[in-house]
Amino acid sequence: MTESWTQKYWEVMDYLYWSPQYLGFRSISQRYWTDNTTHIAVPKSMVNLSGPLYSRKIGNSDFRQFLESREETFNDIFNLTFGISGQELCAEILHELCDIGTTKRLEPLGWNFGERLGAPWLSEVSQPDGYFWGEEFSIGVELKFKARTSVDQIAKYLLAFSYDAISGAKGKSFYLLYVAPDPNKLFETLGFIGNKTIDEQYGLIQKEAKKSVVSRLQELRSTPQETLTRLRILGITWLEFANSLELVADRYQGDNVGDALVRRLLSGLRHEVLRHPDNGIPR
Numbered sequence: 001m002t003e004s005w006t007q008k009y010w011e012v013m014d015y016l017y018w019s020p021q022y023l024g025f026r027s028i029s030q031r032y033w034t035d036n037t038t039h040i041a042v043p044k045s046m047v048n049l050s051g052p053l054y055s056r057k058i059g060n061s062d063f064r065q066f067l068e069s070r071e072e073t074f075n076d077i078f079n080l081t082f083g084i085s086g087q088e089l090c091a092e093i094l095h096e097l098c099d100i101g102t103t104k105r106l107e108p109l110g111w112n113f114g115e116r117l118g119a120p121w122l123s124e125v126s127q128p129d130g131y132f133w134g135e136e137f138s139i140g141v142e143l144k145f146k147a148r149t150s151v152d153q154i155a156k157y158l159l160a161f162s163y164d165a166i167s168g169a170k171g172k173s174f175y176l177l178y179v180a181p182d183p184n185k186l187f188e189t190l191g192f193i194g195n196k197t198i199d200e201q202y203g204l205i206q207k208e209a210k211k212s213v214v215s216r217l218q219e220l221r222s223t224p225q226e227t228l229t230r231l232r233i234l235g236i237t238w239l240e241f242a243n244s245l246e247l248v249a250d251r252y253q254g255d256n257v258g259d260a261l262v263r264r265l266l267s268g269l270r271h272e273v274l275r276h277p278d279n280g281i282p283r
Contacts (some may be wrong), residue, residue: 032282079108084265113128121256154209155214
């Protein structure tokens, strides 16, 4: 069986574990330590006096298992996949993932997504797991394994969508897709989706979101409420996510390099979904 391309990602992480100097850290040999029984002292010249000190908390034997269970590392692989995919393939995958309109292109935006939306500071307030910009609609993607969501999180996406609405086409639609082991349970706990009116939803945001986010929304006057009327919040399971990736990959069965690349790319992401310990998929 051919090794998944994602193995290269884990090898990079292992390399960084053993080479912390490439993360800006330095190793302080024990010969510089002063052992005072209950405390260890090191020379001031060898530490950052304005910041914290770091030490290894997890041994090498447990490091890989720890990383593989984290949402943050899966998010890396998710964004690498879509970053390589290109706008046409992104649109095809996301159309398969959820019940949305068709579009030819969806541009995957990174941490600088605020610049594309005309608000460069947005990344200081919100770091979406995925944000895909299109002419007709944009999609935010929130990936959940164990973590919960909150009204504050929705408010941050609403803030991004509102700036997107200001700079985008009139009447543009927006989607917020949650991928979770049990999205219905996630939404029930949240209490935001259901029979609530737009006014009730926006009132809940003003009540429960962080003040810094609420104040930014208020600066946009009526735009956030108008954007809420064009926002759909959707949810799928990790099994549905994995199955959709397989459906798209199966369309690329040619012997050419492009088809082979798509199959390998999507099978790698699917592999990581299926092996994640908290995906909620029956073993």
